[in-house]
Structure formats: C-alpha cells, structure tokens
Amino acid sequence: MKGKKIIVGISGGIASYKSAQLVRLFVQADVLTRVAMTQNATRFITPLTFEALSGNRVIHDMFDREGTSIEHISWGQEADLIIIAPATANIIAKMANGIADDFLSTMVIAATAKILICPSMNNRMFMNPALKHNLSLLKERGMTVMEPGEGELACHTEGPGRLPEPADIFEQALILLTEQDLKGLNILVTAGPTAEPIDPVRYITNRSSGKMGYALARAARRRGASVTLVSGPTSLKPPFGVKFRSVKTTEDMMRSVFDNRPDTDIIIKAAAVSDYRPRESASRKIKKKSDSLSLELIKNPDILAQLGSTKKDFPCLLVGFAAETEDLLANAREKLRTKNLDMIVANDISRNDAGFETDTNVVKLIYVDGKVEDLPLMTKDEVADLIIDRLKSLKENNNT
Numbered sequence: 001m002k003g004k005k006i007i008v009g010i011s012g013g014i015a016s017y018k019s020a021q022l023v024r025l026f027v028q029a030d031v032l033t034r035v036a037m038t039q040n041a042t043r044f045i046t047p048l049t050f051e052a053l054s055g056n057r058v059i060h061d062m063f064d065r066e067g068t069s070i071e072h073i074s075w076g077q078e079a080d081l082i083i084i085a086p087a088t089a090n091i092i093a094k095m096a097n098g099i100a101d102d103f104l105s106t107m108v109i110a111a112t113a114k115i116l117i118c119p120s121m122n123n124r125m126f127m128n129p130a131l132k133h134n135l136s137l138l139k140e141r142g143m144t145v146m147e148p149g150e151g152e153l154a155c156h157t158e159g160p161g162r163l164p165e166p167a168d169i170f171e172q173a174l175i176l177l178t179e180q181d182l183k184g185l186n187i188l189v190t191a192g193p194t195a196e197p198i199d200p201v202r203y204i205t206n207r208s209s210g211k212m213g214y215a216l217a218r219a220a221r222r223r224g225a226s227v228t229l230v231s232g233p234t235s236l237k238p239p240f241g242v243k244f245r246s247v248k249t250t251e252d253m254m255r256s257v258f259d260n261r262p263d264t265d266i267i268i269k270a271a272a273v274s275d276y277r278p279r280e281s282a283s284r285k286i287k288k289k290s291d292s293l294s295l296e297l298i299k300n301p302d303i304l305a306q307l308g309s310t311k312k313d314f315p316c317l318l319v320g321f322a323a324e325t326e327d328l329l330a331n332a333r334e335k336l337r338t339k340n341l342d343m344i345v346a347n348d349i350s351r352n353d354a355g356f357e358t359d360t361n362v363v364k365l366i367y368v369d370g371k372v373e374d375l376p377l378m379t380k381d382e383v384a385d386l387i388i389d390r391l392k393s394l395k396e397n398n399n400t
C-alpha cells in the first residue's frame with residue numbers, strides 16, 4: 001500500500017462521518033490520501049476534519065483553484081483508486097449518466113483510476129429500480145460496487161442501505177490495489193484454538209488468538225484467492241471477503257475441513273488443535289464436592305495427519321504449523337514426514353515475541369527436500385504474505 005495514491009470522494013449522506021475513519025485507515029497505512037467533497041457533504045461534516053486527517057487540501061468547490069493546475073482532471077489521473085464513500089443516489093445517477101456539474105462528478109468523469117463505489121442511503125431509495133439500473137451500468141463499465149450493510153438506518157427504518165464498515169471498505173480497496181496473482185486458487189486456512197467441553201460451563205482450550213491464521217486468510221484473499229477460513233473460537237472479526245466457518249471442537253473442525261476439502265488447491269493448518277478431549281462431557285455443571293477431581297482425556301483425531309494420509313485422493317498442497325518449545329527443527333521435520341506435508345512452518349513458541357497471541361512471529365519454513373528457510377522477526381501479516389509467496393511458487397512448480 002505504501003506509495004499508492006487514493007482519493008476518497010464524499011457525497012452528502014449522514015454516513016459521511018464514517019469516512020473520517022476510512023481516511024484515517026489509509027493514512028495509517030502510508031497511503032497518499034486526498035479528499036474531494038460535494039457541497040452537500042460539507043453540510044454533514046467539515047472539510048477541515050479531512051484536511052486534518054489526510055494532511056492534504058480538500059476540494060469541494062470547482063472554482064477553488066490552487067495555482068494553474070487543472071485539478072478536476074489531474075487528480076483522477078494521478079490516483080490509483082477513487083473511492084466514493086458514501087455514494088448517494090444522486091452521485092450514482094450523475095456518474096451513470098455522465099453528468100459533471102461539480103468538482104467530484106467532473107473529476108470522476110475524467111478519471112483513469114479504478115473506482116470503488118460504496119452506496120449508502122435509505123432502504124427504499126436503495127430498492128428503487130432507477131438506482132439499481134444506475135449501479136448495474138456502473139458495474140458494466142468496470143467499476144466495483146460494494147453491497148451496503150443491512151440493519152437499522154439513520155432514518156429509523158430497517159433494510160439495506162448502511163455504508164459498509166470502514167475496515168471492510170479499506171480491505172476491498174486493498175484487494176483492488178493488489179496484484180491478483182492467486183486468482184483461480186481455492187485456499188483453506190484453519191485458525192485459532194479448539195475448545196473441548198468438560199461440562200456446560202467449562203472447556204479445555206489453548207492460547208491461540210487466531211492472529212496467524214487470520215493473517216494468512218487475509219493475505220490470500222487480498223491476492224485474489226477464494227478463501228475458506230475454518231476458525232475455532234477467537235475474538236477476531238472474520239476477514240472481509242472470506243467464506244467463514246465457525247467451529248468449536250476438534251471434531252467440528254475436522255468435519256468442516258473435510259466438507260470443504262474437494263476442489264481445494266492449498267490447505268494451511270495454522271490452528272492449534274487440542275490433542276485430547278474429556279472422555280465425557282457432563283450434561284450438568286460439575287459441583288464442587290471433593291478436594292480433587294480427575295478428568296479422563298482421550299485422544300482427538302489428528303486432522304492434518306488424516307488429510308496427509310489421503311492426499312492422493314484429493315491432490316492439494318498441504319501445509320502444517322509446528323508449535324514447539326524445544327528441538328524445533330527435529331520435531332517439525334518429524335511432523336512434516338509423518339503427516340505427509342509439502343511444507344511445515346516451525347514456530348518457536350519459547351520466545352515472547354513469537355507464537356501465541358503476539359502480533360509478530362519468528363518461523364522457519366521447512367520443505368520436503370530438506371531445505372530450511374530461516375525468517376527473521378516479522379509481523380504476522382508479513383509472515384503470512386511470505387508463506388503465501390512460497391506456496392504460490394511450490395504450486396507453480398508442482399504443476400509444471
């Protein structure tokens with residue numbers, strides 16, 4: 001994203017206050033962000049807010065010129081992406097019909113940048129056939145239109161028409177700005193812990209936050225893959241644009257993984273799966289009667305090992321993680337071999353800047369030919385992107 005140039009075009013809707021958050025997200029990602037507003041938008045939120053957030057001049061008046069540059073032409077040609085958020089019925093109609101009667105609509109009509117439209121309006125306006133027709137015209141012309149959210153609207157009605165969440169608009173923008181080099185690939189990622197019930201209120205679980213697996217799902221989706229994320233219980237929001245399958249126990253996870261396995265090209269098992277579960281889960285809360293309590297644990301199925309042992313029936317790249325506190329390389333190599341994997345990510349969880357819960361990770365990538373790639377400390381997003389790079393190369397080599 002660094003070095004990219006975007007324009008956020010704001011038209012006059014109540015959701016324009018959410019565009020402040022959107023601009024902030026781009027600025028935080030080091031994206032050069034400019035804002036263009038319609039005159040109506042300035043009645044909902046001031047240009048000063050966006051000038052402060054973006055650090056750049058905001059244009060809302062066609063004749064408010066700086067120097068001799070023709071900004072309604074140059075802005076849309078210099079940008080990589082224009083995001084209209086919120087896009088009212090009026091700006092959508094103007095764009096569909098080539099009307100250019102203010103700075104925003106004139107800049108858009110002359111633009112060579114990609115355009116992302118984020119509609120936001122009353123639900124009846126959104127259902128109007130003229131609006132639907134205008135949106136389909138814009139899609140036909142190659143613009144991307146995000147579906148509005150559903151729920152209670154500012155006008156106290158219910159239905160479709162809410163501006164998509166700024167984080168989701170940001171993610172959609174990233175997809176549009178990223179090379180779609182994984183298009184056509186189906187990738188399944190598992191993430192988070194599993195939780196094995198003891199009784200209706202207690203369970204056995206582990207410290208996995210899901211951050212590593214969610215980062216992998218996000219990275220693959222951004223690069224154009226169709227991604228299914230099977231996740232144990234975490235506090236994370238499912239990444240935008242992935243098929244999300246929520247599971248609790250190891251057996252749930254195994255069912256979901258096997259259900260989604262056909263047609264999958266790559267399976268990445270970042271989840272921290274419980275190796276054992278209580279033999280019985282009490283149907284009522286266990287009472288505090290004695291000084292000690294024994295739980296009998298039985299072994300859970302090993303999902304990854306079962307995927308590996310049946311790989312010839314469902315050919316795909318199989319990637320495991322090995323979370324180890326000691327003998328990292330030896331233990332990871334053993335898992336790579338016994339589970340019939342194509343690559344294993346050895347995760348040293350003895351460090352406090354790697355493994356569970358952290359935003360960073362330190363891993364080694366181990367391949368079937370014995371090669372080991374030792375990676376430095378990186379954010380989990382960076383690790384994810386690098387793993388996806390390596391899997392893309394493995395996939396290309398497998399197919400040649």
Ligand code: PMT
Nearest residue numbers: 208209210211212269272302303304320321322323356357
């Ligand atoms: O979620 P975070 O807080 O970001 O933390 C990330 C992580 C530390 C959980 C992740 O990077 C990681 O290392 N995940 C694997 C943890 C683990 O369970 O490792 P393992 O060595 O026990 O298992 C080896 C592999 O077999 C793993 O791919 C695991 O998903 C799989 N497995 C294990 C047991 C089992 N019954 N079924 C499995 O499929």
